[in-house]
Amino acid sequence: MTVQAILIVAAALIGLGVYGTLSQQSIVMLMMGLELIINGVLLATVGFWSLTAAGLPEGQLLAIVAMAVMAVEMAIGFALVVAVFRRREVDMTDRLGTMSH
């Protein structure tokens, strides 16, 4: 369980998350992709903290900040999905064209 192995796994999770975020049409599935990205970041953070930083407390703090980011992203994401669906009855990214030029 070297730090390189953990970073490879974290990179794979992030890559999987990027694939999910870019490929999914539905907004909630896109959020699943974002969750996977932050999952990978969390694993990398704890890997660095445990194996290269000798348990520095700031490492755990960064992990907690990543978890807070996850919570915020999910809450705002779901609120936006609900608000958009109420206005326009759409829940897919392709139909939300007003922000593109």
Next chain:
Amino acid sequence: MSPLGALGVTLGVLVAGVVLVGLLDALARLVLGPVPLETPDRLTLEGLRGAVRRQSLTTEHPDLAAWRLAPAAYLGLAAAGLALVPVAADRAAVDVEAGIVVWGAVESLTVIAVFLHGWSSNSLLPLLGAYRFVAIGLSVMLVSMFVLIGAALPAESLRLTAIVESQRGLWNAVRQPLGLPLFLLLGLAITLRGPMDYADSADLAGGTSAEDSGAPRLAWQFARAAMLVAFATMAATVFLGGPLGPLLPGPVWLLLKAGFVAALLVALGRLLARPDASRMLTFIWVVLLPLSFLDLAIAGLETLR
């Protein structure tokens, strides 16, 4: 004790506890009368015979993997919760640095197990039971986490052995009076009893268990009783001092206190009425959550002095 030995003891205590819960339920039926509209095949000898004889039916297009996984997950979570509890003042089957957080994880995964049980049978009434329970369960879980943090404050640690140690002078149930009642409400919720039984209630014809039959039905009832055992020992540890007490050895005290909490929960499950789900939700967020903040503030002031 070796890990395998600890596992064996935990499972043995779990099975013995489930038998005790069945006896408590039978006593409640004797004293308070039968539960109105209760479906048969609860945890009785008759239920056992029924489970062995009857076939287990399935519905159309169920999520069979999740349906069979749900009682196993519920039972596994109960065993995990029981393994955390210290049986002597400094020993537990699994002594982790953040024991309270593990119990929190057990609570939230229990909500998922009940939801899966209701969702996976592809039927209306179980689905309603699952949805109602998720709303109530997640809310009352927040209440319980604040109450548990309050119990961890005098110990200055999240470790359950430290929490037990901090109650040598005075039990947490006495110096944090709001803690145990609020925690008991969570117990009613995760064991699907009485006023918090929004998942398996009679007004949904058995709720998430409505389509269960045969051995899986017995497995679900067994897992519910097992979760009651785990919860009772956890409440006895965190609020009633666990293995601490004069004269008798530690494990005996723990069993007595856990038995008391289990009897209390069975009684409360029979005696309290269940309000409408939306009213209960409002009550939890508007009354119980501020009360849990008050409990936390009391615990904090106590610790700062």
Next chain:
Amino acid sequence: MSWADAIFWLLAATALLAGWRVFRTDSMVRASFFLLASFIAVGAIMLMLGAAYLGFATIFMMAVEMMVMALFMVMFMMNPAGLNPMSMVHQHGLAIVAGLVTFAGLGAFALSVDLPSRPLPAGAEVTAPLGRELLGPSMLVFESAGVTLLATMICAVVLSSRSGRFGPSDAGSVPPSIDPTAQEKS
């Protein structure tokens, strides 16, 4: 390969496979719980690395989040129970390439950089130093996170509440009276 390494690779494989299955499964509830399985595997790896509090807190938080996610998936996806096969992807090729490039780039960084080796001391307490750090030197970060979460809660309620900019949408309406023969008052 020691037991610890074997368990680590098993958990890593579980995390990646479950993460992959999130985007391949038809049933939406299963998708959310596959993501939960991925998070639980990562939480278990964090426990193996010695982060006792963080590992269990991850599992705890992710269980609640994925439960809510499952409810939203059922609300907004057209095929929640997975009774029909479906695939809702766009720019699939670009997404695959982007994912692979990300993985390759980050993996190359992991393998090429000379990272120091300062492992966690065995038997060290990790929760108490975290608590002291949160409420001591990093109090500002902690409080900012708290206020951000409060802002998020308010924002989520505002975005999803029924009343729009001009007041509640059913303002001024009255429910029908119980007595069907009563005259309508204008």
